[in-house]
Structures are given as structure tokens and as C-alpha cells.
Amino acid sequence: MSKKLRDTQLDALRREDLDVLIVGGGINGVVSAAALASRGCRVGLIDARDFAGFSSQHSSNLVWGGIKYMEGYEFGLVAELCRARNDLLDSFPSTVKEIRFLMTLNRNFRFHPLVILMSTWFYWLLGRARTRVPRFLRRRRIQFEEPLINSTLASAGIVYSDAFLHDNDARFVFNFVRDAMKKGCRAANYVRSLGSRRDDDGAWTTSVVDTVTGARFEVRSRVVVNATGAFADDYNRLSGIETRFCHLLSKGVHLIVPRISAHHRVLAFFADDERLFFAIPMANRTCVGTTDTLVDDAATTVTDEDREFILSNINARLDLELPLTRDDIIAERCGVRPLAIKADDRRRGHHERLSRKHVIEADFEASYVSVFGGKMTDCLNVGEEVADLVRRLGVALPIRLKRKWYGEPGAVVREEFLARANELGLDSMVAADTGESLSERLWRRYGEDAHPMLDRIAVDRSLAEPLIENLGVCGVEMEHLANEEMIVRLEDYLRRRSKIELLVPQAELRRSAGLAAASRYLFGDAAQEQLDEYFDSRNRCA
Secondary structure: OOHHHHHHHHHHHHHOOEEEEEEOOOHHHHHHHHHHHHOOOOEEEEOOOOOOOOHHHOOOOEEOOOHHHHHHOOHHHHHHHHHHHHHHHHHOOOOEEEEEEEEEEEOOOOOOHHHHHHHHHHHHHHOOOOOOOOEEEEHHHHHHHOOOEOHHHEEEEEEEEEEEEOOOHHHHHHHHHHHHHHOOOEEEOOEEEEEEEEOOOOOEEEEEEEOOOOOEEEEEEEEEEEOOHHHHHHHHHHOOOOOOEEEEEEEEEEEEEEOOOOOOOEEEEEOOOOOEEEEEEEOOEEEEEOOOEEEOOOOOOOOHHHHHHHHHHHHHHEOOOOOOOHHHOOEEEEEEEEEEEEOOOOHHHHHHHOOOOOEEEEEOOOOEEEEEOOOHHHHHHHHHHHHHHHHHOOOOOOOOOOOOOOOOOOHHHHHHHHHHHHHOOHHHOEOOOOOOEHHHHHHHHHHHHHHHHHHHHHHOHHHHOEEEOOOOEEHHHHHHHHHHOOOOOHHHHHHHHOOHHHHOOHHHHHHOHHHHHHHHHHHHHHHHHHHHHHHHHHHHHO
């Protein structure tokens, strides 16, 4: 693993007095760290697991404006989410991309198809007309455009646009960690907080343990930001903080199955419970879901009931040659949605009506910030709001931003990279799973960090050759990952820095000589130990 980088970050967390310590390395925590570091704040970021190691690795990969919230007349929220979606589309053009949705409406649905059509047009207008316009499809047209859909159940179809993450959610999260560290953030994964206490001088001392080595130490900061997501209520209690808001927890399950449709678009339906239900492209696979089950514990698993709900709904709505069965499941995603709610709110019995809007609550006397709720689409707003609250808590933010603190490098930098990659012949090297060239892949995943990779390839051409079968992964990537991305366990790479675990069945991974080679890049002499540990853990989960 990138031991030197992680050790350097841990040493800095031990030695330095911070302005802000952020506990929680999911999407809310990492955008807060990036926003603060960009403004010159001395900020630290820790997570008990890997970055994006909990809810942020289990999303649908959709970056959408919340069309379902229109039924509750939350038009202001929808407009704000659409604005946030558009900002992500503009700021991360290689990563966040527009995608078409084909929504099939069931017969006897609670709304007339024309009501849904008008709603999608209103949605398009709330989205500032940033995407392609909606279209209405009669039942016969649905059969023509997507023969897989079982049109006997349908009354009409609507085509509209939203956005999705080209890669995966956890990779998107880590890129914020990378950017924050470049701007001075001290970040480390697998560092568990044992709780924060306020000292006599008003500062905070947070006791932590490095779960890799077992070493314990303390981190001092003026402000603590609780961005632990589904665990926020527990961490507030642990640190002696009372808040007006708390969380309801809703479990959502997705199943990854072989590619269903050759068309690159999302198939949207209303499931048996009349909630939106999707079949989402994921490279050469399809992600199907989701469920919505209220739970009391953040530690959840996929049940047979979850699998049956998803498989029965997708099989009923598609005219597949062979119905999908449990044998077709390549991977499963089981995440918990933390839904922000006031402690005395009476809607607890109707959690499906709650939106994913975030709430950020500050205790100005204690210099403590709690982040509740939120979703991937709205992440930049969370970063901005946390930075503003930290400033209001008295922390100086010395850098006045003249440009956005987020986003890909500009078009000139990108074109320079692609031109040189083309000279090295990387445009002709295409991944079998996505049809994407190696040059596009390196830029999308690593941005400016991909420039040194071209230098290495110019010296050693073999580093550009495919390493893991049919996935486009090459040696120069593995060198970078080993040195720069704090990969502690093989799962960190297979599940979060990439989405290999979601695309390749476990039986194929076990047989993969390329995976063994990749593990040697990452872990050196400990490569076989990491492989054994990874597959043993998967056997226990099976």
C-alpha cells in the first residue's frame, strides 16, 4: 500500500493543531474538507473505514435533480437540486454525464400520462433547460424503441434526461480527498474516532485509533465537524452534543446483473409499491433497484426478500428471453440512506415521503457542526455551507477564492494531455468493458495526476499494456494507486478506487492472473496475503 503517504498524513494529524477536524470520509465529509482546504483552513479528515467505505459506495450512481420530489410539491428543493446537478455536469464533464431515462407508466397508474409528461417538462424548466427536452411515447413506440420492455403492462412512456457518474460513486468521493490533500488537508483512512471532548481552553481533543496498527493518539482542533452520515446521532451522543435534528435510516439495495439493454439509457418503472425503480447502465453490466426499508441499525445486509423484490419487479416489466435469477447476480450494493428529520417530527411512519435534503446544524457555543442527510447531487452545497459555518465560528479562512474550489482542470490542460497521449498511441488501446480508450480513461480517473503516467509510459511502454483481463487496467495505473491513493486493503481498490468488484464475478476474479499482478503492485511481498484475506471475507459474506 501507499504506506509512506498514509504514514505522513498520520504523523501530521498527531503533530499539528488543526482549525477543523472532520470525522467521516463519505461524500459530505470529503467535500467539506476540500472546500475548507481550498480556503486555506488547516483541516483534518479521518474515517473509521476506507474513504467512501459506507453509504457513499452504495448509491445508484445517479446525479439527479429529484424528480420524485415533485409529487410532494417540493419545487424549491427540486430547482436547487437541478442547479446542483447542472453545476456538476459543467464542472466534471468527464465524470458526470447526461443520460436519458425511459420511464414506462403502468396501466391504472395513479396519474394520467399527460400529467407525468407535463411534470417532466416542468422538471426540465426547473433544470434551466440544461438537458435535452422530454418526449412522449405511445405504447407502440415503446415497443419500437426498447423491445425488451413488457408493453402489455404499459399505458405510455416518457423520455427525459438527468445525469449519472461515468465511473462509480466511491471513486468520485476519493477524487475530492485527493484534491483536498493537494491543498494541505491532512487525511487518513482506517482511523476510528473514540469521541471528541472539549478542553478548558475551548479547543477539541479527539481520541483516535489507527485500526491498521492499533496505535492510539489524539488530534486537537478548534472545531469538530461530524460528517459520519448514518452514525451521526451516535457520534453526537459520544461527544456530548445535543441537536434538534436526527436521522431516520432507510436501507436501499441494488443488484448488479449482466447487461440488460444494448441502449445506453436508464429504464425507469414504478415498482409494485409505486416507487421509482431503475435499471441503470454500469459499464458492461446493469444496476437494478432500489428498495426502501426503514431500519433501526446502520449495519444492514441484503436479504432474500430484497433480492426477490428486485428480481420479481424487473422480470415483470421486461420481456427477457430468460428471467433474471439469483444466479445472475454479479454483485450487490446495500446502503443506508440517512434521512434528516427533527427529533419530534411525526412523519417517522412515512419515511418514504421524506426527501434527501441535507441539514447542517451548528452549536456555536461548542464550535461543533453536525451534517444530517444529503445526497451525491447536492454535495457541493454541503461543502459551501460547512465552510461558511466554520468561518462564522471564528476560524479565519485566509484564501479568498477567485475561482471554483472544485472541478476538472480546464479544456486547455485536457487537450494537452490527450494530444500527448495520442502521440504515444494510447487512443488505439480500448477497454473491452466500456469501449473507452486508455487516454480517456486516465484523464477521467486521475486528471492532472495522469501527466506523470505519460512520462512513465514514454520510458516503459509495457506499463500501458492491459494488466487485468478485459478491464483496461494497466501497470502505470497500479503504480500510481500504490503510491498515491492510500490503499490499505485489496477491497479498497476493487470496490472503491475502481468498480471491478461490481463488474466481475467472484469466480472470475479468483482465476485472474492479472489481479494477482495488480496485488503485487499494491502490496509487494504481502500480495498473496491480501488476496487470501479478500477472498476469505467474500466467502464469509456469501
